[in-house]
Amino acid sequence: MSQTTVQTGEDKPKARRFEPPVSPTTQAFWDATREQRFLLQWCTDCQRAIFFPREVCPSCLGSSLAWKESVGRGRVYTFTVEHRPQNPNLVGPYTVALIDLEEGVRMMSNVIDCDPDQVTAGMEVGIAWEALSDGRHLPMFAPTDSTAPGGDR
């Protein structure tokens, strides 16, 4: 797992990256990340996954929504390697990607545990986690070996 904090002279570790705020709608998602469980929101009427999580289904405007654990696998749709990060606490180069999850939704993430030169569009990836400063974890993705049984990492 990548290092998540940088030590400062003070007692409290300083957040290395911008940490995501939590809204009432996404509380369940972020709570689950404390146990490194990756939840996806589903519309129980349309039977389809929704990302980013919201208050109503963007297909039917209904609010019959439920959380289900994701299989945590997907493919890199596209990516960029950041050589000159805006956030001075981040050190390039690192990979920012859009991941197409098996459930049919897309999300932004980082591809970690992989040389940025080796990342390709279409590459198979699985969920990985980086600890945030408050006990939550940030979903990240790492290459999976598709030849291994089940393709699991």
Add this chain to the structure above:
Amino acid sequence: MRSLRGASALVGVADDASPTGELELSGRALEARMISEALEDAGLTLADVDGVCHAGSSMGLAEYLGIHPRFTDSTNTGGSSYEVHVEHAAAAIATGLCDVVIGVYASTPRSDRKRGGGFRGGPGMMMGPNPMAEWEMPYGLRMPMGPYAMAATRHMSQYGTTSEQLAQIAVSTRQWATMNPKARYQEPLSIEEVLASPMQSSPLHLLDCCLVTDGAGAFVMTSAERARDLARPPIYVLGAGTCHDHSMISEMPDLTVTPGAISGANAFAMAGVKPGDVDLLMGYDSFTITALLHLEDLGFCAKGEGGPFVEDGKTAPGGSLPMNTNGGGLSYTHPGMYGMFLLVEAVRQLRGECGARQVDGAEVAVAHGSGMVLSCMSTIVMGTEATL
């Protein structure tokens, strides 16, 4: 005087309030409820909607609802915003820009205060949940170039587009800039120089990116009747089209196809012109990939063929499709929201005022603006008196 009289109608409404002065829902959830009720009142569904008005962000709302409007209005004039929205929607419907427009308002200051200091859901959420802060900002994507770099990566992977081809756009644009005495950069540029410039967000090099400069511009419009009596030859608006399909890059349906495919087709249809009739393309070049996507989405070449299309200098001086003749955002100027300069150069070219860089006999020009992260495209087709 032409009139909007009787050309459009209000067909569905909804509102909500309570004697306690408080509502349970807030933000987008409350807006979605109102929209749902008003559509039901009208006997319509979200699928019928092709126009969105919102005094905060029509783009954020459309993204939230998962719709792709071809009319959008984020005008904010304070409390009168919604009357202005109806006025604009009436004009848009009357002229066929769109068929069904939604407008919505939701504000919960009383509950917000109770929930604590106007915060809804923690830091960074003063204005309600912020999907970009929650789902994109943690990952360190550089703005604005990161999203464009992702589009370039996908285009390369899907169509075999090369860095050399992208660099050619910067090189061709620089050739035009050598003839603009106000351009930031006026020295010729080579593909090698572009590729040797520092990598920013791969695959975009520094010289694939637009400038950061000061700049300013303005326009004046009036009726065709009145225009004929004024000082300069009128340049007529022949067609217009707009479309947006996302606000955050992670919500863009296909990173190789911009909403310009729709705004452009609509503007061309209204103008009664085809890409082959266009003498000048002013296509927003925030990055080399941006201009390449415009060439494809506006129909100057097929999807995926933008790379080979630009390779032989077609968009450079002497080429078959002069593009960004002022030197563009890549070499002339880019103060942040560059769309104004597209209009100004197109007008000057059609008037024949451009000196060394004048496109001979230019009659039809396209100014194609790109907003946010390939999010909102707006296409204006304009022409000289001869094109009417």
